[in-house]
Amino acid sequence: MKGVHFPVTAIALLAFATLLASASDPSPLQDFCVAINNTDPAVFVNGKFCKNPKLASANDFFSDKLRNPGNTSNPIGSIVTAANVDDIPGLNTLGISFARVDFAPNGLNPPHTHPRATEILIVLEGSLYVGFVTSNGDGNRLFTKVLYKGDVFVFPVGLIHFQLNVGKTNALAIAGLSSQNPGVITIANAVFGSNPPINPDVLAKAFQVDEKEVDYLQKQFWYNNH
Numbered sequence: 001m002k003g004v005h006f007p008v009t010a011i012a013l014l015a016f017a018t019l020l021a022s023a024s025d026p027s028p029l030q031d032f033c034v035a036i037n038n039t040d041p042a043v044f045v046n047g048k049f050c051k052n053p054k055l056a057s058a059n060d061f062f063s064d065k066l067r068n069p070g071n072t073s074n075p076i077g078s079i080v081t082a083a084n085v086d087d088i089p090g091l092n093t094l095g096i097s098f099a100r101v102d103f104a105p106n107g108l109n110p111p112h113t114h115p116r117a118t119e120i121l122i123v124l125e126g127s128l129y130v131g132f133v134t135s136n137g138d139g140n141r142l143f144t145k146v147l148y149k150g151d152v153f154v155f156p157v158g159l160i161h162f163q164l165n166v167g168k169t170n171a172l173a174i175a176g177l178s179s180q181n182p183g184v185i186t187i188a189n190a191v192f193g194s195n196p197p198i199n200p201d202v203l204a205k206a207f208q209v210d211e212k213e214v215d216y217l218q219k220q221f222w223y224n225n226h
């Protein structure tokens with residue numbers, strides 16, 4: 001009997017593992033599901049509600065939001081302009097979105113993660129020093145590269161990554177993301193700029209510094225460039 005049960009269990013576990021390993025948004029069950037905002041507080045869906053497909057039009061699949069450079073006059077010298085499902089309702093259920101990242105000279109897109117998306121980035125202008133760090137189980141290895149115009153780099157889903165403009169001019173990159181709503185967690189903002197602040201005992205021990213240093217960091221203004 002063991003011989004009968006074991007493969008069934010193994011297949012069930014494999015199917016479960018495959019589900020867990022799925023790293024993109026769920027597949028659509030129709031051609032498209034153009035998003036509408038539903039204000040009914042009692043109902044939630046994983047994504048957004050669909051417009052009647054017969055009422056969809058080209059503009060539901062369009063955005064001109066990435067035409068113009070973002071304003072990089074801010075403390076970190078970079079700005080991310082996203083075109084996700086909130087901007088293009090036709091992206092709902094399709095598991096993909098775009099962002100443009102503008103950099104002033106020395107501008108930094110600081111260490112952050114996208115909880116729901118892998119990112120593939122192409123440099124259109126300038127040169128960027130980019131990198132990501134692997135998970136604890138993989139030894140927190142740092143992978144970096146200097147990218148020039150036309151070069152492409154991948155930041156795997158969930159991993160902490162950054163981009164620094166190392167050229168003398170402005171830089172521009174476009175990122176494709178494997179989610180209609182990738183999300184972003186900027187590490188410094190989340191850790192030192194949370195609302196309300198994390199208890200300094202926690203951060204002093206976690207970062208192995210004095211509470212004074214934690215206090216200093218918690219008093220800084222953590223600009224959100226996304």
Ligand SMILES: *[C@@H]1O[C@H](CO)[C@@H](O)[C@H](O)[C@H]1NC(C)=O
Pocket residue numbers: 071072073074
């Ligand atoms: C860019 O942002 C800065 C700081 O907020 C502001 O002073 C400036 O007018 C903005 N520039 C443009 C072109 O909007």
Ligand SMILES: *[C@@H]1O[C@H](CO)[C@@H](O)[C@H](O)[C@H]1NC(C)=O
Pocket residue numbers: 035036037086087089
């Ligand atoms: C839906 O609501 C969000 C948040 O209020 C807003 O940014 C977005 O423009 C709305 N989208 C549509 C298609 O109305």
